[in-house]
Amino acid sequence: MSESSEHSADDELTPAELIARLEEAWMNEKFSPELLENKSEIVECVMEQLIHMEENLQRVKKGDIKASVHRMEIDRIRFVLSSYLRSRLQKIEKYFPHVLEKEKSRAASDPSFLSPEEFAFAKEYLANTETYLKAVALRHMPPNLQTVDILKAVPEPPLDSFVFLRVRERQENILIEPETDEQREYVTDLEEGAELLQDFQSCETS
Incomplete structure (x- = not known):
């Protein structure tokens, strides 16, 4: 971020x-x-x-x-x-x-x-x-x-919340981590201008 x-x-x-x-x-x-x-x-x-x-x-x-x-x-x-x-x-x-x-x-x-x-x-x-x-x-x-x-x-910041992201530059081979145990991780390309909803903690580490 x-x-x-x-x-x-x-x-x-x-x-x-x-x-x-x-x-x-x-x-x-x-x-x-x-x-x-x-x-x-x-x-x-x-x-x-x-x-x-x-x-x-x-x-x-x-x-x-x-x-x-x-x-x-x-x-x-x-x-x-x-x-x-x-x-x-x-x-x-x-x-x-x-x-x-x-x-x-x-x-x-x-x-x-x-x-x-x-x-x-x-x-x-x-x-x-x-x-x-x-x-x-x-x-x-x-x-x-x-x-x-x-x-x-005092409560901690809710780092498990979700945020909206907008891609500034095209990114290739981005690892998308699963949100639930039933899902699998996968690799994708992100095009410039694309918008997505992402877990905040994975935003910081990906």
């Missing part, structure tokens, strides 16, 4: 390509059951692009139809950007101990799934939740039930 690391921060992208990357990250994040690798470089570049677009808009004469078109495009990009960031924050709030555990267990060479700001937010959210639960437990629970395992108390 996550974008390949083949694209570095040094890639020179046109504004249209940059927005397309943001929209791709947004859709992937929105439909993924778990938190994906952060795209902070894309977010920062889009925010810079929005500043330039706002500056250019100021130079357009009032009443010019271009001003309305540019304003609509700026608002659309802001919506996609805020929706992307909001989707990530909602997942962090919902699965915060598992998100932090995954971040802690990743190899040093692996890309971080959290931006520095998201990591600070997740840690603060965990600390506040633990403080609240301890206060409630001390007030209302017997001593033997006052310890709470946050990892067990």
Whole structure:
């Protein structure tokens, strides 16, 4: 699901390509059951692009139809950007101990799934939740039930759920794993533009 690391921060992208990357990250994040690798470089570049677009808009004469078109495009990009960031924050709030555990267990060479700001937010959210639960437990629970395992108390992301996939480039000899014991695995070719419903865990491993 996550974008390949083949694209570095040094890639020179046109504004249209940059927005397309943001929209791709947004859709992937929105439909993924778990938190994906952060795209902070894309977010920062889009925010810079929005500043330039706002500056250019100021130079357009009032009443010019271009001003309305540019304003609509700026608002659309802001919506996609805020929706992307909001989707990530909602997942962090919902699965915060598992998100932090995954971040802690990743190899040093692996890309971080959290931006520095998201990591600070997740840690603060965990600390506040633990403080609240301890206060409630001390007030209302017997001593033997006052310890709470946050990892067990908070549900994990539903990785057995299904997601829709769209093939970006033709792929040959893709192994399709069986969904039930009665089915058999098989190999197929996936054509560009094809759409399919796939188990999320097999999406990550295939």
